[in-house]
Structures are given as structure tokens and as C-alpha cells.
Amino acid sequence: MGEPTAADASSRHTPVLLQRCLDLLGPALTAPxxxxxxxxxxxxGHTEGVLRAFDEVRVVGIDRDPQALALAGERLAPFGDRFTPVHAVYDEIPDVLDRLGLPSVQGVLMDLGVSSLQLDETERGFAYAHDAPLDMRMDPTRGLTAADVLNTYDERALARVLHVYGEERFAGRIAEAVVRRRAQAPLTRTAELVDxxxxxxxAATRKTGGHPAKRTFQALRIEVNGELAALERALPAAIESLAVGxxxxxxxxxxxxxxxxxRALAVGATSSAPPDLPVEPATHAPYLRLLTRGAEEADAEELARNPRSQSVRLRAAERTRPTPDHLRTARRAA
Structure with missing residues (x-):
């Protein structure tokens, strides 16, 4: 199979809840x-939608996957210098903006998890439905592979990864079987892990809940790419990058x-004053306003158009004022 092209990217990638994202971001993106x-x-896909919908907006596109950056760069070339690609992980947002001389931005969009590109490129090893090398790195130029994790972590560490990141009920049993199997020969292929x-x-459990390896593959992907740790750092960094409004x-x-x-949005949308104070000090007032009631899901129309929207949960917020100094200090200390 040849290298994917910009046309492939456009035809293969239907951005999830694009119109809803545009509606939520729109009031901020109309600012000069x-x-x-x-x-x-x-x-x-999302960036193309934004650039088409808002004629004056500039988008800084961050991705850790060099192949994704190349594809998106080709796809978005018609927008010229309104699009700036950056090879980085999203927890590096402050450094990226510093390098670009941007003290703040009007919008941040995060579409988390594994991308369409990574799922569709079977040799990347993200999909349990196809036999491939056990890789699962979003940036294939660096870091541990899924094979490294499976062949070097001890049984207890493996079980923890599967239980915590995959919420896998049978984590201990799977970890024990992996350790037993690798003693004969190192695991190298996704089909071996699926077996x-x-x-x-x-058997009774396998009849419900989708593919039996789904949770194990999710757990390994999160571990290999440090996804949750990066997200935990990225969320406050992204919020701090937002201008008021x-x-x-x-x-x-x-x-x-x-x-x-x-949790990250709730911190900003909740008063930081002690609950027993009769009057809330202005410095403790919330600095975010939630724009969604809970997490929004895809409706039937979106599901019919884009099956990958089935599990999406969308949340949004608006910055209403600068972060209070005492909360900035607490974050730096943490």
C-alpha cells in the first residue's frame, strides 16, 4: 500500500461532532x-472545518505523530500561513506558544484518544482486528513499544496497567498468561496478544462488551504513550493559555x-472560597463558565454519519477572568 495522501486524509477522516465544536468555539474565534x-x-479535519468557517482565524496544529502532521500539512496547505503545524505533545502547549510569540489564544480544541490515521494504518499495531507488530506508539520515532511493555514489565506491573488503564476485570489472569507465554518466546505480534x-x-463474558481484547489494547496504548499523565498536565496548561473570553x-x-x-473544568468553574464564608471574596470567584451540561454525546444523526462518534463525550468551557494568583501558585507548587 502506498503512502497516504491529503486526499486520503480528507476521505478517511470525518471529524467527530464538527458542527457542535464550531458552534461552541465560534463566539471566541470571531475576535480580531x-x-x-x-x-x-x-x-x-477539525482544523479544516475551523479555517473554512472563520475566515480570519489562525490555527496552531499540534501532533506527536509525524505522519499525521505531514498529511494534515498537505491537506491544509491551501490556507497558507493561517495554519502552523507543530511536532509536539499537547502538554507542551505553553512552550509551543512561547516559541511562536503568542501570549494567549482564543480557542483550544482537544480530540483525545487514538486517531483515525493510527487505527487505519494497520502496521502501527493499534487495532486488535488486524495482525501487526506490537508497536502502538503515536510517535513512532521514540519511546517504548507495546512489545517492550509486554516483554519487560513484571506480572504485577502488567496487571496494574491493564486494570487501571483498561478497567479490565481479568487483568491479573491476562498478565500471568503473558508472563508465562513470553518465557517461551518474546511477544511480537498483535494476534499473539489477542489469542x-x-x-x-x-466464554460467557466474551458474549457481551465488544471484542475481548478491546480493554487490553486500550490499556497498552495509554501506557505506551503516557496519555493520561500528558492529559493531566495538558488540561491546566491549555486553560491557562486562554485569553479572557x-x-x-x-x-x-x-x-x-x-x-x-x-475535574479540570470543574476546578475553574467552582468557587475556591471556603464553604463557610458568608461572602465570597472576588479573588475566589470561578474563572471558567461551563458551556455544556455534563458531557454531551453524539445524536443518532451524528452516529449514522460517523460511527467513531459512538463513545464521544464532549465538554466545553469559557474563560471569564484570569486565574486567581493563589490558584496559579498552588499549581506551580504541585
């Missing part, structure tokens, strides 16, 4: 000189991500 950070550029997982999960939209695809997003 508005800049948006697409913190998870992927194949550029191990399937054998460890009781700026907006952040985050799309999550599993409960661990959504929990972190909910």
Missing part, C-alpha cells in the same frame, strides 16, 4: 486576530479521560 490551538491535529486475552476471558472544547472517548476533563 483570533488564534486557536488544535492540540490533537490528527488528519486535520492470549481471548483464552483468559470466560477564550473557549476550550474537549472530546473524550473513555471514562478515564472524561474524568480528568470533568
Amino acid at each position: 486576530g483570533a488564534v486557536m490551538v488544535d492540540a490533537t491535529l490528527g488528519m486535520g 492470549i486475552v481471548r483464552a483468559c476471558i470466560p 477564550g473557549r476550550i472544547v474537549v472530546e473524550s472517548y473513555q471514562s478515564l479521560e472524561d474524568r480528568l476533563v470533568k
Whole structure:
């Protein structure tokens, strides 16, 4: 199969909840000189939608995957210098903006999880439905692979990864089987892992909940790419990058991500004053306003158009004032 092209990117990638993202970001992106950070550029579908909808907006597109950056760059070339690609992880937003001389931005979009490109390129090893090398790195130029994790972590560490990041009920059983299997020969292929997982999960359980290896693959992907740790750093950094009136939209695809997003937005949308104070000091007032009631999901029309929207949970907020100094200090100390 040849190298994917910009046309492939456009035809293969339908951005999830695009119109809803545009509606939520729109009031901030109409400001003169508005800049948006697409913190998870992927194949550029959301950014293309933003650049088409808002004629004056500039987008800084961040991705750790060099192949995604190349595809998106080709796809978005018609927009000229309104689009700036950056090879980085989204927790590097402050450094990226510093290098570009941008003190703040009007919008941040995060579309979390594995991208369409990574799922569709079977040799990357993200998909349990196809046999491929056990890689799963979003940036294939650096870091541990899934094979490294499976072949070097001890049984207890493996079980923890599967239980915490995959919420896998049979984590201990799978970890034990992996350690037993690798003693014969190192694991190198996704099909080997699928066979191990399937054998460890009781037949009755396999009848529900989708593919039996789904949770194990999710857990390994999160571990290999340090996804949750990066997200935990990226969320406050993204919020701090917003100018007053700026907006952040985050799309999550599993409960661990959504929990972190909910918590980060709630911190900004909740008074930091002690609950027993009769009057709230102005310095303790919230600095974010939630734009969604809970997490929004895809409706039937979106699901029919884009099956990958099935598990999406969207949350959004607007910055109403600068972050109080005492909360900035607390974050730096943490």
C-alpha cells in the first residue's frame, strides 16, 4: 500500500461532532486576530472545518505523530500561513506558544484518544482486528513499544496497567498468561496478544462488551504513550493559555479521560472560597463558565454519519477572568 495522501486524509477522516465544536468555539474565534490551538491535529479535519468557517482565524496544529502532521500539512496547505503545524505533545502547549510569540489564544480544541490515521494504518499495531507488530506508539520515532511493555514489565506491573488503564476485570489472569507465554518466546505480534486475552476471558463474558481484547489494547496504548499523565498536565496548561473570553472544547472517548476533563473544568468553574464564608471574596470567584451540561454525546444523526462518534463525550468551557494568583501558585507548587 502506498503512502497516504491529503486526499486520503480528507476521505478517511470525518471529524467527530464538527458542527457542535464550531458552534461552541465560534463566539471566541470571531475576535480580531483570533488564534486557536488544535492540540490533537490528527488528519486535520477539525482544523479544516475551523479555517473554512472563520475566515480570519489562525490555527496552531499540534501532533506527536509525524505522519499525521505531514498529511494534515498537505491537506491544509491551501490556507497558507493561517495554519502552523507543530511536532509536539499537547502538554507542551505553553512552550509551543512561547516559541511562536503568542501570549494567549482564543480557542483550544482537544480530540483525545487514538486517531483515525493510527487505527487505519494497520502496521502501527493499534487495532486488535488486524495482525501487526506490537508497536502502538503515536510517535513512532521514540519511546517504548507495546512489545517492550509486554516483554519487560513484571506480572504485577502488567496487571496494574491493564486494570487501571483498561478497567479490565481479568487483568491479573491476562498478565500471568503473558508472563508465562513470553518465557517461551518474546511477544511480537498483535494476534499473539489477542489469542492470549481471548483464552483468559470466560466464554460467557466474551458474549457481551465488544471484542475481548478491546480493554487490553486500550490499556497498552495509554501506557505506551503516557496519555493520561500528558492529559493531566495538558488540561491546566491549555486553560491557562486562554485569553479572557477564550473557549476550550474537549472530546473524550473513555471514562478515564472524561474524568480528568470533568475535574479540570470543574476546578475553574467552582468557587475556591471556603464553604463557610458568608461572602465570597472576588479573588475566589470561578474563572471558567461551563458551556455544556455534563458531557454531551453524539445524536443518532451524528452516529449514522460517523460511527467513531459512538463513545464521544464532549465538554466545553469559557474563560471569564484570569486565574486567581493563589490558584496559579498552588499549581506551580504541585
